[in-house]
Amino acid sequence: MELSFKDLHLSEEVLRAIEEMGFEEPSPIQAQTIPLMLEGVDLIGQAQTGTGKTAAFGIPIIERVLLKDEAVQALVLCPTRELCIQVAEEISRLAKFKRNVRVLPIYGGQPIERQIRTLKKGVQIVVGTPGRVIDHIERRTLKLGGVKTFVLDEADEMFDMGFREDIELVIGHLPETVQKTFYSATMAREIMDFATKYQDDPKIIRVVKKEMTVPKVDQFYYDLDSHMKPEILTRVLDIYNPNLTIVFCNTKKMVDELTEGLVDKGYFAEALHGDLKQTQRDQVMNKFRKSKVDVLVATDVAARGIDVDEVDMVINYDMPQDDEYYVHRIGRTARAGREGTAISFVSGREYYKLRDIQKYTKTKILRKELPTIHEIRRTQDIKHLDMLRDAIEKGEAKKLEHLVNVLLEEDRSPVDIASAALWLYAKEKGIGKHQELDYVDNDKVRPPRDNRRKLPFDKGGKWGYARIFLSVGRLDGISERHVLSAILNSTHAQKAEVGKIDIYDKYSFVEVKERVSKDAVQALNKSKIKGIEVSAELAKPRMAKPKKRWHSEPRRG
Numbered sequence: 002m003e004l005s006f007k008d009l010h011l012s013e014e015v016l017r018a019i020e021e022m023g024f025e026e027p028s029p030i031q032a033q034t035i036p037l038m039l040e041g042v043d044l045i046g047q048a049q050t051g052t053g054k055t056a057a058f059g060i061p062i063i064e065r066v067l068l069k070d071e072a073v074q075a076l077v078l079c080p081t082r083e084l085c086i087q088v089a090e091e092i093s094r095l096a097k098f099k100r101n102v103r104v105l106p107i108y109g110g111q112p113i114e115r116q117i118r119t120l121k122k123g124v125q126i127v128v129g130t131p132g133r134v135i136d137h138i139e140r141r142t143l144k145l146g147g148v149k150t151f152v153l154d155e156a157d158e159m160f161d162m163g164f165r166e167d168i169e170l171v172i173g174h175l176p177e178t179v180q181k182t183f184y185s186a187t188m189a190r191e192i193m194d195f196a197t198k199y200q201d202d203p204k205i206i207r208v209v210k211k212e213m214t215v216p217k218v219d220q221f222y223y224d225l226d227s228h229m230k231p232e233i234l235t236r237v238l239d240i241y242n243p244n245l246t247i248v249f250c251n252t253k254k255m256v257d258e259l260t261e262g263l264v265d266k267g268y269f270a271e272a273l274h275g276d277l278k279q280t281q282r283d284q285v286m287n288k289f290r291k292s293k294v295d296v297l298v299a300t301d302v303a304a305r306g307i308d309v310d311e312v313d314m315v316i317n318y319d320m321p322q323d324d325e326y327y328v329h330r331i332g333r334t335a336r337a338g339r340e341g342t343a344i345s346f347v348s349g350r351e352y353y354k355l356r357d358i359q360k361y362t363k364t365k366i367l368r369k370e371l372p373t374i375h376e377i378r379r380t381q382d383i384k385h386l387d388m389l390r391d392a393i394e395k396g397e398a399k400k401l402e403h404l405v406n407v408l409l410e411e412d413r414s415p416v417d418i419a420s421a422a423l424w425l426y427a428k429e430k431g432i433g434k435h436q437e438l439d440y441v442d443n444d445k446v447r448p449p450r451d452n453r454r455k456l457p458f459d460k461g462g463k464w465g466y467a468r469i470f471l472s473v474g475r476l477d478g479i480s481e482r483h484v485l486s487a488i489l490n491s492t493h494a495q496k497a498e499v500g501k502i503d504i505y506d507k508y509s510f511v512e513v514k515e516r517v518s519k520d521a522v523q524a525l526n527k528s529k530i531k532g533i534e535v536s537a538e539l540a541k542p543r544m545a546k547p548k549k550r551w552h553s554e555p556r557r558g
């Protein structure tokens with residue numbers, strides 16, 4: 002029996018937040034470190050990004066915060082500004098139902114006055130880069146006397162970046178009794194020496210991996226932007242047309258969203274996760290076994306032990322949090338001597354997980370080019386030509402010959418008549434929906450990998466900026482001025498944080514600094530521009546036309 006979050010003795014509020022975030026069970030690093038961190042001991046956890054390490058230290062930090070106390074009680078050091086923001090956001094989400102827990106990321110590049118103002122109001126959890134933290138210590142705007150938990154995140158990365166002295170300086174300002182925990186992808190010598198010097202009898206947590214036989218499955222991956230995942234999933238399903246497919250997501254929330262999207266598009270998809278009652282699960286599984294459902298969208302927990310022989314394809318829509326999960330997942334296909342394919346969708350930092358999985362499974366997972374619209378057309382063409390040949394051979398179409406004759410008498414060419422009939426049929430069936438999507442060539446959708454690390458959230462804006470799509474444009478009487486004032490009035494963004502504004506007939510784009518982009522989207526969605534209600538969303542890369550992620554077009558008649 003796997004450990005559940007409830008077994009970890011967490012508060013109602015944190016459990017509620019975890020539920021809302023859709024986490025189904027603790028990841029291996031969480032299961033091991035949360036109880037120890039709650040006890041207050043020092044530890045070193047070996048965990049890389051993607052394993053759930055942020056929540057592994059974030060949850061105990063939140064649980065150990067005394068709400069009445071306004072002092073800084075936890076300090077997390079991260080190597081980069083992006084990581085600071087991400088970690089602070091994740092902790093804030095986990096603390097959502099704990100009233101009065103305040104989390105603040107502090108990093109260079111952001112006006113220090115703003116950070117000072119917030120610090121003065123009382124913040125219990127600070128997530129910072131070493132340089133900026135020292136700056137605040139020296140200005141006496143950050144007091145560390147009340148800190149109970151100290152976390153060094155991505156310790157190996159920090160050492161590589163030459164932060165050792167800075168870290169030592171910060172540790173020097175912490176109380177003697179502080180709990181010190183280090184998280185690192187490797188247990189390099191330098192880290193272990195550092196631990197010996199600064200920690201008190203630390204517990205060492207390695208997520209021990211069992212030796213596993215890797216099933217013989219044809220494995221490959223796509224390198225794609227996360228916003229393209231739904232589209233590519235449908236392309237894969239259309240082109241490969243697998244008999245039964247299991248699509249794996251990491252959270253219940255994602256499972257529900259994705260299932261809904263697929264059903265809207267006309268796929269026979271069902272969700273499988275731990276929130277379903279046993280009878281519901283049995284129903285879903287029965288349908289899947291009988292092929293009444295083609296696509297099962299599942300979490301790892303729910304899919305454990307599924308043994309349906311006819312599964313042709315496993316798709317890792319999210320890369321798994323643990324290498325072992327990967328092996329479990331792909332083992333759902335290629336059963337009983339059949340063939341099977343496992344496709345992983347790898348976006349951004351998930352690449353590191355792919356690398357680890359390859360190391361762990363000692364297999365090379367090859368990258369494949371994204372399936373193109375062209376391939377879908379070709380697959381559809383083949384299918385429809387077959388259908389036409391079949392219809393001609395069966396002779397049923399003869400019943401409509403008199404209509405053809407009428408048109409021939411009007412001097413229309415047989416080719417025109419046949420094409421028009423086919424076109425009407427295709428329209429009726431929703432065939433060719435992908436041809437309307439206007440995605441550009443796949444290779445242009447993503448910048449080359451080397452550039453990508455500089456661009457943490459690639460949303461098609463210029464470096465450091467996100468691009469927001471707005472549903473209003475020139476025909477609504479909108480000008481750049483209107484968009485700019487809407488942003489400045491409804492968000493905290495400064496003028497300097499707003500970039501290029503492009504107004505088109507029916508929609509517009511505006512670039513804003515990454516850090517304000519989420520707020521801006523939220524605020525714009527609630528606001529009106531020139532009296533018109535707008536819908537705003539983070540844009541797809543520049544080359545793609547703005548379209549809603551999901552269309553509700555039937556796939557099957």
Ligand code: AMP
Pocket residue numbers: 023024025026027028031049050051052053054055056091251252
């Ligand atoms: P991290 O390793 O902290 O960068 O986390 C990677 C991603 O996994 C983040 O998006 C987390 O929100 C998510 N995550 C963390 N814990 C869990 C969990 N127990 N189940 C599912 N997702 C999780």
